[in-house]
Amino acid sequence: MSNVEKMMSTEEKKAVETLLFQLADDDFLFSYCGSEWLGLAPHIEEDVASSSITQDSMGHAAMYYKLLEDLGLGKADDLAHLRPAEERKNSVLTERINGDGYYMDTPQYDWAYTVVRSYFYTQAKRAKINSLKESTFEPLREVAVKASMELYYHVMHWKLWFEQLLSSTEEAKAKMISAIELVVADIGDLFSYGEQKELIERFGLIDSEEKIQNAWLEALRPTFEKLKLDLPIVPEPKLNGRNGQHTDELQAAIDTLSEVYRLDTATNW
Amino acid sequence: MVALIKNSQNLEVWKVLESVKDPEIDTVSIVDLGMVEKVEVEAEQIKVTLLPTFLGCPALEIIRTNTKNAVMGLSFAKNVEVEFIFSPPWTSDRVTENGKKGLKEFGIAAPPRHLEEDGSWHVDCPYCDSTYVTMENIFGPTACRSILYCKSCKTPFEAMKPVSTIM
Ligand SMILES: [Zn+2]
Numbered sequence: 001m002s003n004v005e006k007m008m009s010t011e012e013k014k015a016v017e018t019l020l021f022q023l024a025d026d027d028f029l030f031s032y033c034g035s036e037w038l039g040l041a042p043h044i045e046e047d048v049a050s051s052s053i054t055q056d057s058m059g060h061a062a063m064y065y066k067l068l069e070d071l072g073l074g075k076a077d078d079l080a081h082l083r084p085a086e087e088r089k090n091s092v093l094t095e096r097i098n099g100d101g102y103y104m105d106t107p108q109y110d111w112a113y114t115v116v117r118s119y120f121y122t123q124a125k126r127a128k129i130n131s132l133k134e135s136t137f138e139p140l141r142e143v144a145v146k147a148s149m150e151l152y153y154h155v156m157h158w159k160l161w162f163e164q165l166l167s168s169t170e171e172a173k174a175k176m177i178s179a180i181e182l183v184v185a186d187i188g189d190l191f192s193y194g195e196q197k198e199l200i201e202r203f204g205l206i207d208s209e210e211k212i213q214n215a216w217l218e219a220l221r222p223t224f225e226k227l228k229l230d231l232p233i234v235p236e237p238k239l240n241g242r243n244g245q246h247t248d249e250l251q252a253a254i255d256t257l258s259e260v261y262r263l264d265t266a267t268n269w
Numbered sequence: 270m271v272a273l274i275k276n277s278q279n280l281e282v283w284k285v286l287e288s289v290k291d292p293e294i295d296t297v298s299i300v301d302l303g304m305v306e307k308v309e310v311e312a313e314q315i316k317v318t319l320l321p322t323f324l325g326c327p328a329l330e331i332i333r334t335n336t337k338n339a340v341m342g343l344s345f346a347k348n349v350e351v352e353f354i355f356s357p358p359w360t361s362d363r364v365t366e367n368g369k370k371g372l373k374e375f376g377i378a379a380p381p382r383h384l385e386e387d388g389s390w391h392v393d394c395p396y397c398d399s400t401y402v403t404m405e406n407i408f409g410p411t412a413c414r415s416i417l418y419c420k421s422c423k424t425p426f427e428a429m430k431p432v433s434t435i436m
């Protein structure tokens with residue numbers, strides 16, 4: 001048991017665990033969706049780039065799961081693969097499918113949707129990571145400093161796609177606009193800490209929901225102004241993933257991503 | 270006397286770590302890359318603490334095994350532990366002068382130290398030293414590298430990405 005842990009009250013430990021599960025599950029699912037583009041991205045350079053981002057994001061998820069393991073919550077790999085949908089704390093946005101079809105069959109994934117989701121998600125992650133650098137929980141501060149360096153390149157990448165597609169043909173613009181609507185409809189719980197909001201904020205683990213949301217909007221503002229678009233209005237979540245409310249898309253994702261792991265949980269994949 | 274022996278054993282471990290190469294770039298060692306944070310020798314117990322370059326790097330487990338095997342080869346080694354930590358974070362300015370030479374030899378430009386205000390950066394071609402290069406893809410074949418193209422010698426090449434705590 002670490003010193004940090006010994007000093008924590010039951011309430012504080014609960015708050016740390018809850019936040020870690022939210023951060024871990026977000027990156028894990030986001031990364032899973034990203035991995036489905038492998039071999040399918042618009043061109044070879046993009047295939048390399050988005051796979052690289054996906055790999056980094058999986059590394060971030062692994063680190064959060066490792067912190068949970070250190071807190072005595074179970075093996076990191078088990079936490080990632082074996083928890084049922086109703087225990088997952090990821091935002092609904094990260095569990096949405098990339099589009100119609102199945103990876104092994106005839107995938108008809110939506111690149112515009114992926115660009116918008118990735119840009120909005122990554123920019124929100126940036127706001128959180130910036131705040132986590134000041135967290136009262138030391139291991140989170142350390143993770144934030146390291147992840148931040150990698151995230152820098154991710155934000156740059158998705159922002160470039162976002163701006164270019166929205167400055168492109170009428171068809172591209174129309175696709176991007178409808179993708180923005182779809183993404184915004186799901187974005188409410190990305191800025192929510194769910195039922196543990198009060199605890200998470202009280203212990204100063206991360207800035208308040210409102211502050212993170214504002215930091216996100218401010219980060220988007222210059223891009224939106226340049227493109228002459230109205231800043232999105234964050235809706236109240238219809239389903240709140242932080243409280244274990246999810247779509248069927250999450251169950252399908254878990255079934256697929258844990259298929260190999262479940263074959264033999266003792267093997268080092 | 271004991272302290273002296275410990276000290277020389279410590280140096281021996283550092284020496285042997287220079288033989289542990291990056292699994293994909295055999296001209297640079299983990300010491301050259303600045304990945305070795307600490308070496309501790311306590312009787313027969315040796316602990317090597319490493320910093321991962323990028324968190325999702327799939328080569329980490331290979332590096333761990335290679336490090337362990339290399340240190341186990343030392344006569345006084347009984348137990349070897351290799352640990353990865355992420356604080357302090359690895360940054361690209363930890364790459365040594367020797368490391369930069371090794372990268373260049375392999376056709377990889379060393380990570381630049383200077384970043385422009387907009388976050389862009391510049392390196393010269395590792396083959397012909399021309400400054401006339403373009404960025405093809407900031408994300409290269411591995412997390413830590415980018416792909417560039419030299420317009421002088423018309424050769425694609427890679428550069429090690431700059432990463433620093435100001436990002
Ligand atoms: Zn050249």
